[in-house]
Amino acid sequence: MKKRIILMTLLGLVSYKVGAQTKKSASLKQAYAKDFYIGTALNLQHIHDKDKKGINIIKKDFSSIVAENCMKSMFLQPVEGQFFFDDADKFVAFGQQNNMFTIGHTLVWHSQAPDWFFVDKDGKNVSADVLKQRMKNHIQTVVSRYKGKIKGWDVVNEAIMEDGSYRKSKFYEILGEEFIPLAFQWAHEADPDAELYYNDYNEWHSGKVQQITKMIKDFKSRGIRIDGIGMQAHVGLDYPSIEEYEKAIVAYANAGVKVSVTELEISALPSPHRISSNVADTQAYEKQLNPYNNGILPADVEAAWEKRYLDFFSLFLKHKDKVERVTLWGVTDGDSWKNDFPIVGRTDYPLLFDRKYKEKPIVKKLIHLAKEN
Ligand code: G3I
Numbered sequence: 001m002k003k004r005i006i007l008m009t010l011l012g013l014v015s016y017k018v019g020a021q022t023k024k025s026a027s028l029k030q031a032y033a034k035d036f037y038i039g040t041a042l043n044l045q046h047i048h049d050k051d052k053k054g055i056n057i058i059k060k061d062f063s064s065i066v067a068e069n070c071m072k073s074m075f076l077q078p079v080e081g082q083f084f085f086d087d088a089d090k091f092v093a094f095g096q097q098n099n100m101f102t103i104g105h106t107l108v109w110h111s112q113a114p115d116w117f118f119v120d121k122d123g124k125n126v127s128a129d130v131l132k133q134r135m136k137n138h139i140q141t142v143v144s145r146y147k148g149k150i151k152g153w154d155v156v157n158e159a160i161m162e163d164g165s166y167r168k169s170k171f172y173e174i175l176g177e178e179f180i181p182l183a184f185q186w187a188h189e190a191d192p193d194a195e196l197y198y199n200d201y202n203e204w205h206s207g208k209v210q211q212i213t214k215m216i217k218d219f220k221s222r223g224i225r226i227d228g229i230g231m232q233a234h235v236g237l238d239y240p241s242i243e244e245y246e247k248a249i250v251a252y253a254n255a256g257v258k259v260s261v262t263e264l265e266i267s268a269l270p271s272p273h274r275i276s277s278n279v280a281d282t283q284a285y286e287k288q289l290n291p292y293n294n295g296i297l298p299a300d301v302e303a304a305w306e307k308r309y310l311d312f313f314s315l316f317l318k319h320k321d322k323v324e325r326v327t328l329w330g331v332t333d334g335d336s337w338k339n340d341f342p343i344v345g346r347t348d349y350p351l352l353f354d355r356k357y358k359e360k361p362i363v364k365k366l367i368h369l370a371k372e373n
Contacts, residue, residue, distance in 0.1 A: 031370035039064030039327030110169035143190035152195035164207030199230030230262035253322035265350035
C-alpha cells in the first residue's frame with residue numbers, strides 16, 4: 001500500500017511537471033510552425049537589447065522578424081554615399097543567431113527617404129538617369145551586404161493608390177511606373193536567392209487589387225522576379241470585412257505569388273477615417289476618440305477585439321497554402337505606432353502583449369485555433 005502511494009505521488013509529480021512544461025512551451029511560433037511563419041517588427045530598443053522583456057517574447061513566440069524603421073533609406077543612407085549600417089547589422093545578426101526568417105523593410109518607399117535622393121545641389125529634381133543610378137546604388141549596396149541573411153525584401157512599398165492609380169511620388173514623377181520593375185531587377189541581381197515582395201496597405205480595395213495583379217502578371221511575362229505580395233493589415237474592429245480581405249488574398253495567389261500579412265495589428269479604438277495608413281494624415285487630438293486611456297478595455301470591446309483576431313487568423317489558416325507569413329507590427333501595445341496614428345497621444349490596444357509585457361488571453365486562443373486546424 002505504502003509503495004503504491006509513493007508510486008502515485010511520483011506519477012503525479014511527473015505529470016505535473018510535463019503539464020507545466022507543456023504550458024511553458026506553448027508558443028505562437030510552435031503552434032503555427034506547420035502553417036506559416038509568425039513574425040514581429042523590432043524597434044531600436046529590441047535591436048540594441050535594451051528591452052529584455054520584449055526580446056524574451058520575440059525569442060519565444062516569433063519565427064520571423066522585420067525592422068520597423070532602421071532599414072528605411074533615410075536611416076541607411078542619410079547622406080549620399082554615406083551608409084549607416086550599425087542598427088541594421090545588429091538586427092540581421094539577431095535574426096541569424098535565433099534562426100529567424102529575416103525580412104528587409106524597405107528598399108524603395110516615398111516616405112522616410114532622405115531629401116537628397118531626388119534633387120540636385122540646386123534643389124531641382126534630378127534626371128531619370130541620376131535617380132536610376134541612385135536607386136541602383138542604394139538597393140545593391142544594401143541587398144548585397146545582407147546576401148543570404150535577409151530571406152525576403154519589401155522591395156517597393158506603397159506605390160499604388162486605392163483607385164489603382166500610381167502614387168504621385170518622386171520616384172513616379174521622375175521615372176514613371178517603370179521604377180517598380182527596375183527596383184526588383186536590381187534587388188534580384190544583388191541577391192538572386194532572396195525573395196522579393198511588393199508591400200502596401202489597404203490592398204483589399206478593388207482598384208488596388210486590379211492594378212497589383214496586373215503588375216504581377218506583367219512582371220511574370222517579362223521574366224522579372226516577384227515572389228510575394230505583402231498585405232499590411234493596419235485594421236480596425238469593423239474594417240475591412242473578412243470577405244474583402246479574403247478576396248484579395250485569393251486574387252494575389254491566383255496571379256501566381258505568395259501572400260504575406262506583413263503589418264498586422266487591430267486597433268481597438270474608434271477610427272476618424274478608414275481610408276489611409278499614410279502617416280501624413282494625422283488629425284487633431286479629439287478626446288472622444290481616446291476613450292480607454294486608463295489602460296483597460298471594457299469587456300465588450302475586448303471581446304469584439306478578440307473575435308476580430310480569431311476571424312482574421314481563421315482566414316489565414318483557411319488559406320495557409322497561400323500565406324507564407326503573418327507578421328505583427330510590434331510586440332506590446334506600448335510599442336505600437338497606433339498610439340500616435342491617426343491622432344497623436346491616444347492609448348490603443350492593438351497587439352498581442354499588454355504594456356506590462358503580459359501575454360493577453362488572445363494568445364492562448366490563437367494557439368488553440370492553430371491546433372484545431
Ligand atoms: O528617429 C527619430 C528620432 O531621431 C527622433 O528623436 C524621434 C522624435 O519623434 O523621431 C524618430 O523618428 C520616428 C521614427 O518612427 C523612428 O522611431 C518618426 O518620428 C516616426 O514618424 C516614425 O514612425 C514610423 C513610421 O513608419 C514612419 O513612416 C513608425 O514607427 C513605423 O511603425 C511606421 O511603419 C510603417 C511601415 O514602415 C510601412 N507601412 C505603414 C507603417 C505605419 O505607418
